[in-house]
Amino acid sequence: MTEKRVLIIGGGVAGLTTALELTRFGIESDIVEKSPFAGGHGIQFACKATDRCVKCGACVVEEKLRDVCAHPGIRLLAATEVMSIEKKSRFSVTLRRSPVSIDPAACNDCGACFTACPEGAVQQGFSAAHNPFYGAMEDRCSRSSGGSSCTICRDACPQQAISFSPEPAVEETAADAVIAAYGFTPFAPIDKPYGYGMFDDVVTNLELERMLRRKGLPLRPSNNALPEKIAFIQCVGSRDAKRGHLWCSKICCGSALRLAGLIRHRHPQIEATVFYIDIQTFGKDFDTVYPKYQEDLRFVRAIPADVLAADDGGLKVVYAADGTHESREEEFDLVSLSVGITPCTGAEKTLSALGIDQPENGFSGASRDPGVFLAGAATGPMSIAESVADAGRAAIEAAAYLAQ
Amino acid sequence: MPSSEPIELTSLDLARCRSWPYSQDHCVTCGLCASSCPVSGVDGFDPRKLIRLISLGLDEAAAESRWPWICTLCGKCENACPMEIDIADAVRRVRSLRDRDQVPGILQQGLEAALEAGNNLRLPTEDFIFIIEDVAEEVAEEPGFEGFTAPIDKKGARLLTTIHNKLVNTHTEDLKHWWKIFHAAGEDWTISSVNWEGTSWGYFTGDDRAIKTMAGRIVEQMETLSINTLLWPE
Numbered sequence: 001m002t003e004k005r006v007l008i009i010g011g012g013v014a015g016l017t018t019a020l021e022l023t024r025f026g027i028e029s030d031i032v033e034k035s036p037f038a039g040g041h042g043i044q045f046a047c048k049a050t051d052r053c054v055k056c057g058a059c060v061v062e063e064k065l066r067d068v069c070a071h072p073g074i075r076l077l078a079a080t081e082v083m084s085i086e087k088k089s090r091f092s093v094t095l096r097r098s099p100v101s102i103d104p105a106a107c108n109d110c111g112a113c114f115t116a117c118p119e120g121a122v123q124q125g126f127s128a129a130h131n132p133f134y135g136a137m138e139d140r141c142s143r144s145s146g147g148s149s150c151t152i153c154r155d156a157c158p159q160q161a162i163s164f165s166p167e168p169a170v171e172e173t174a175a176d177a178v179i180a181a182y183g184f185t186p187f188a189p190i191d192k193p194y195g196y197g198m199f200d201d202v203v204t205n206l207e208l209e210r211m212l213r214r215k216g217l218p219l220r221p222s223n224n225a226l227p228e229k230i231a232f233i234q235c236v237g238s239r240d241a242k243r244g245h246l247w248c249s250k251i252c253c254g255s256a257l258r259l260a261g262l263i264r265h266r267h268p269q270i271e272a273t274v275f276y277i278d279i280q281t282f283g284k285d286f287d288t289v290y291p292k293y294q295e296d297l298r299f300v301r302a303i304p305a306d307v308l309a310a311d312d313g314g315l316k317v318v319y320a321a322d323g324t325h326e327s328r329e330e331e332f333d334l335v336s337l338s339v340g341i342t343p344c345t346g347a348e349k350t351l352s353a354l355g356i357d358q359p360e361n362g363f364s365g366a367s368r369d370p371g372v373f374l375a376g377a378a379t380g381p382m383s384i385a386e387s388v389a390d391a392g393r394a395a396i397e398a399a400a401y402l403a404q
Numbered sequence: 405m406p407s408s409e410p411i412e413l414t415s416l417d418l419a420r421c422r423s424w425p426y427s428q429d430h431c432v433t434c435g436l437c438a439s440s441c442p443v444s445g446v447d448g449f450d451p452r453k454l455i456r457l458i459s460l461g462l463d464e465a466a467a468e469s470r471w472p473w474i475c476t477l478c479g480k481c482e483n484a485c486p487m488e489i490d491i492a493d494a495v496r497r498v499r500s501l502r503d504r505d506q507v508p509g510i511l512q513q514g515l516e517a518a519l520e521a522g523n524n525l526r527l528p529t530e531d532f533i534f535i536i537e538d539v540a541e542e543v544a545e546e547p548g549f550e551g552f553t554a555p556i557d558k559k560g561a562r563l564l565t566t567i568h569n570k571l572v573n574t575h576t577e578d579l580k581h582w583w584k585i586f587h588a589a590g591e592d593w594t595i596s597s598v599n600w601e602g603t604s605w606g607y608f609t610g611d612d613r614a615i616k617t618m619a620g621r622i623v624e625q626m627e628t629l630s631i632n633t634l635l636w637p638e
Contacts, residue, residue, distance in 0.1 A: 193484075239432055240486040277434045302435025305484055320438030325453075326445025327438065 004402045005029065007093055007175035009082055009350065012040020013384055014376025014391040015181035016064040019074045021395030027402060028073040030173060032095060036079040036135020037125045039065045040183050042384050044126050046212035048258040050265035055285040056258050057384030058213075064388075065129045079135060083170065085353045087369060090174045097169040099144060100136035100153070106161035107132035116156035126213060132161070177398045180354060180364065181375040181391065182347050187237025187245070187340040194233065194307040194337055201315055202307060202335045205232075205255050218263050218270070220334050222313065227270060227334035230263065231317050232256040233304055234276040238340030245340055247361065250381040252338035253280045257293045259336070264296055273298040273332070275319055283383060307335055341381040373398045412465075420461030426494040428459040430487040437481035437491055449474045451481045451491050458494060467501035473508055477608065500610030507609045515605040515614055522621070523601035524569045533597055535572045539579050543587075552587055557629060558594035564626055565593055565635040566602030582637075593635075596625040602638045 004027055008015045011033025019029045037043065042061035048054050068074050079098035086092050100121075102113070113122045114134050121140035125133045142148040143164060154162040186206055189196040196202045200222040203211075212218060220227050234256060238249040253276070260272035274297055281290060305327070306318035316329040343362030351358060354372045357365035363380045367373070375394035376387040421428065437451035438444040444451065449471045457466040466472065472495050481491040504512060514524040521527070533556060540554035555561065563586075571579045586593050599621040606614030626634060 235434060235486075239434070241430065241488050242486055277432055302439050305436055305440035305480075318439055320435050320441070320444050320450060324445050325438055325448055325450035327441055328445075 004176045005174070006177045006179060006398060006402075007032065007082075007085075007091060007173070008179040008181060009347075010040070010181035010183050010376070010378070011035075011038035011076060011078065012181060012183045012376060012387070013042045013061045013064055014183065014378075014382075014387040014394075015040075015179065016061075016068045017388045017391035018179045018181060018375050018395045018398070020064060020067055020071065021392050022399060023071060023073045025395075025399040025402075026073075027399060028075075029179075030075045030077060030175070031068065032080050032082055033076070033078045034081045036098070036123070036137070037127075037130050038068070038076055038078050039127060039129075041186070041206060042387075043130075044206065044213060045209045045384075046216075046259075046262070048262040050261060054258050054261065054289045055283075055385075056254070057388075060384055060388060062127055062129070065127055069129050069131070079138070080171075082350050085178070085350060087371070090176050091178055091371070093173045093175060095171045095173060097165075097171065098136065098138050099165050099168045100138070100141055101163055101165070101169075102132045102134060102136070103161045103163070104131045106159045107134070107157075108159055108161075109133040110158065112156040112158060113153040113162060116152050118152060122153055124214070126210070177371045177373065177402055178354060178369075179373050179375055179394055179398060180351070180356060180367070180378055181394070182344045182350075182378050184341045184377040184381070185343065185345045187243075187342050189236050189337050189339055192236055192337070193305065194236070194335065195309070195315070196337060199307065199309060199315060199335075201227075201333060202337065204236075205252065205259065205336050205338045208259055208336045209255070212259070212262065216266075218259075218267075218334065226267060227332075229271045229273070229332045230260070230334045230336060231304075231315075231332040232260055232272065232274045232336045232338060233317075234274065234338045235303060236337040236339050237342065239277070240340070244361070245342060247340075247381060248280055249341040250280060250282045251341065251383050254282065254286060254383070256336065256338045257297065258289070260297050261289070261293050271298065273300060275300050275302060275304050275317075277301070277303060283385060341377060344378055371401060373401075415462060415464070417461035418459075421458045421463050424458060424494065424497060426458075426490040426497070427488055428455050428494055430489055431455045431459060432487060434486065436484040436486060440480045440484040442478065442480065443474050443476060446474045447471070451475070451495075454495060454498065455489060455491060458498065463498065463501060466498045472498040496607070496610045498610070499608070500612070502610075504609075504611070511605050511609050515609055515611065518601055518603075518605065519614060519617060522599045524603060524605060525573060527569070527572060529597050532572060532600065535576065536579075536595065539576050540583070543580050543583055549584065549587060552583070554583060555594040557597050558592075560630050561594040562592040562631070563594070563633045563635055564622075564629060564631040565595060566622060566637065567595060567600045568602050568638065594629065594631070596629065599625055602636055604638065 006029040008029050008031045011031045015031050019031050039061050045058040047058050048056040081096050083094040083096040119140050121137050138144045142150050201220045302320040304317045304319040308316040310316045310331050314331045314333045318329050321328050355368035359365045364378045373394045375391045433452050475495045477492045479492045517526045518524045536554050543549050544552040604615050604618045
């Protein structure tokens, strides 16, 4: 069976896990990841252990990524997209590589390109397994978007590791089965009344995760100081019929509580308030951590209506108080919006080529093609643990198909 | 009904309000309505509680409570509601459940006056005309508005406008802003001398029949005066 090869679309935890599981059956794979940094959303998460592990799953993603990078049977293609895919006797696939490439063999992770880029297009990775540790975001790079001939990053690189190709490099490849593990798109809370994009100190839970992963500190973006009071607003873009998002995103209660618990553990002087509808305790491990959070955090059972600017640079959160039910304003200096998991956008052409049904809610259903398998949050909201389990299932199904 | 008082669950009947078309069963009690409500907290009011009462079939308890009358029907809750529940409409429906003699006095008295006399104030037609003409004269004294008159019962005018009763009572100055705009725009407009009331308190008391009567009268005026366009600033 070793001649069989699988194409995995998406290098998040589901894609990485599927690749690793397939190697158990001697099946090699190509993982195609459009971002320069594999590991999906999960690789951006901080370990949220306090005096003990709180089973957040962040380390699992790190482990999967390291294992994938070390495995000779898996080819991880970051900054790469599927341009077209067609089923003949096998799947024939055209891949498109980013026009800005950093040679991992030459790069010494000095960060000169990151410092030099005037557009913020060069970004840092999140893991030691990101090699190179820096990558160019195509959508921000003026060479891609504006057709400019900017060479600042290349000129800044002391290792001559950066090269530009005039056209994005195209690679033809073939696969016997495809795993669609392209994940989810976080809800963009722009039109919610919380001032996201307007107030620096209103961030998403994913941004707070990144901040804690990179700096270890929950700093206010406006002044890089520790906040005194943090508000966590739940269900932003989930359970929202107006946006056609009727689903609970499942992970946000656990995420917000674990983030708040971690911050309070490290900085007991910071007050954390969770504005919620009802705490969704998905997963068998939740009970082991929830009682502590119930003691340690303040809970208000209402979703706020507004976030307004306060005179002193803080943020006024408008919410119905527990007990009295009056609508009141309370000042916070950092607000974290727990944004929902929404269907992945931008992959429509590939989905259609793979015969994948798109039910009304936008998450992927099954494929009409027996050689196409879905894994992870592409099919609906999932935690890291659930994505790993689902990826295992997809790998077994794919292996069984290839054995026919 | 204070929020701490227990509700008698024997009267709970989930099917009871099922025909109500306000999507009340979709409520996830997120509280966005209460957070955005300008009167939430007054006597323990919270739009969530009212919606919950009717989704549980406790419409009688909802009708007996003061909450529907604390609500100003401003609609901020509906705007905030992620589940598209027609909260203000549901409140109005609950108001309609009360016997009319249990409707808060000032609203019901105003409505009865309007149904009997054509306006909430029981203002006689001659007094109404006097006030309109008096205010029009004041406008005509202002520079740029020489010769201004407020046309009453002008047949075939392009636009009929209704009047809020407070504009011929305590807020006559506010009539002038409209009129000056009409004047500057060269609008062909008129006011009816009878049934000019634009305020329909049936809306606030939950009396659909009264709303229909009041609206019917305005339509009747349009027909009598052969006017096709209505400005109903309410």
